[in-house]
Amino acid sequence: FRFSSISRFVLEKFRRNMADERNGNGEQNHPAPKLNHRIISSMSRRSVAAHPWHDLEIGPDAPTVFNCVVEITKGSKVKYELDKKTGLIKVDRILYSSVVYPHNYGFIPRTLCEDGDPMDVLVLMQEPVIPGCFLRARAIGLMPMIDQGEKDDKIIAVCADDPEYRHYTDIKQLAPHR
Template identity: 75%
Template sequence: MSSLSKRSVAAHSWHDLEIGPGAPAVFNCVVEITKGSKVKYELDKKTGLIKVDRVLYSSVVYPHNYGFIPRTLCEDGDPMDVLVLMQGEKDDKIIAVCVDDPEYRHLTDLKELSPHRLNEIRRFFEDYKKNENKEVAVNDFLPPTTSLEAIQHSIGESFDHLNSFFLLISSQE
């Protein structure tokens, strides 16, 4: 039988990929948007494909890679975001760094990030939807223990089941 006659089935990036054996402290991340991009990509929940959602209508670009944690489900009906804000509802975000990145892998708490880096992240989220007449308020940067609890809760809400450390941003739009 030729390979052309066989039907290929791709893994669904939300349901089929493993969260990782070290979750919630160390987890896999599906990156939807790369650092420096003005294009907002988003998971198509039905197909598992990453599709273009929109182009940012301002001069801001995404300050870091971000996406979601597979096999998680949050109050907004989406997987747990990693450095992502969503429309309309309270939606906690996880700031994650790659454990293989020599610049960031030693970090274990927000206090270890430079004030400039924190301000850059806060400013991005406060500004990136202004030209769409949408306001975003970054309320607090919370400790890693709160992040662990949020991820654990989102795992439980999901399917009853980027390696990184993470920090939580509490925000509302």
Template identity: 80%
Template sequence: MIFSNYIAMAGEADGKTYQVSRMPPAALNERILSSMSQKHVAAHPWHDLEIGPGAPAVFNCVVEIPRGSKVKYELDKATGLIKVDRVLYSSVVYPHNYGFIPRTLCEDNDPMDVLVLMQEQVVPGCFLRARAIGLMPMIDQGEKDDKIIAVCADDPEYRHFRDISELPPHRLQEIRRFFEDYKKNENKEVAVNDFLPAEDAINAIKYSM
């Protein structure tokens, strides 16, 4: 608008008429997306990210919550962004990186949940290759909410694990206790059943694909 006023005043001063084209500028996101080919743009981590050629045994996992976090981040289905759902009410933190498997759908209308064991915590929103080693059957407030137990396929300390039975018993106790306790101060009931082997985890992922 400032530019248009300047042209009008200049026209009055020298007696000449100027015609200015007023083409609206393209929106920033349109300009960015137009410079990319569609195959290089992952619009939504749940729907557009590939599950991976090795699925259901080895798959891509989008990390929502880093190990050691007391903040429960989760995928915002509408935007594809990672949002803060809540801060945990109990004095516990996530024992391992936690996220979901893209292009899966479970009975609760959410993607398949996965807990990934690895040496380091990673940032929310990144994805990594994971290998299924077990299944943790869980009931959350009366609804089925099973978790895949996996290891990072590109972590030299964990990639050799093939089944949950190979993990130290104390590690499994830590995982179980976290999920049994993390909602207690919200007066929400969670029941964790016995861990199942890699075969059950692979079948669960295959069923959800």
């Protein structure tokens, strides 16, 4: 699918999410917590781990280039997912087949989809990276999907800092075997 032919609804929602993030107009049901309140409490002097979904900025260059958090490493048979309460990456299951994740897979922080999860992203890049790290990505396409009867589209992106992939702007530019 070409990025330019993505469902207008999904693309507009993605852009609206990022515009709301920049303007501080988060949805009423999911207000973005203030970063300093979650990261360090000056009153108690206790550190609190940053939550990758709520505390990580989407990035100053969004929607062109945006931050994303990797949950599943390229080549892995382990299905990890974000634990929404703690912000930690937990093991969901081990894939019982010869199938592996073809590229790094994760989510875009401070986004919310119809399924109640952050927006999913598959990031094409040369190397696997560890679960829980974040990187800068550029969307080049969309993979429409249905999961348990609900729409669960995946953004296809390239790592903005990978010299082999950063020049791609559309999924049609990729070689068929990628």
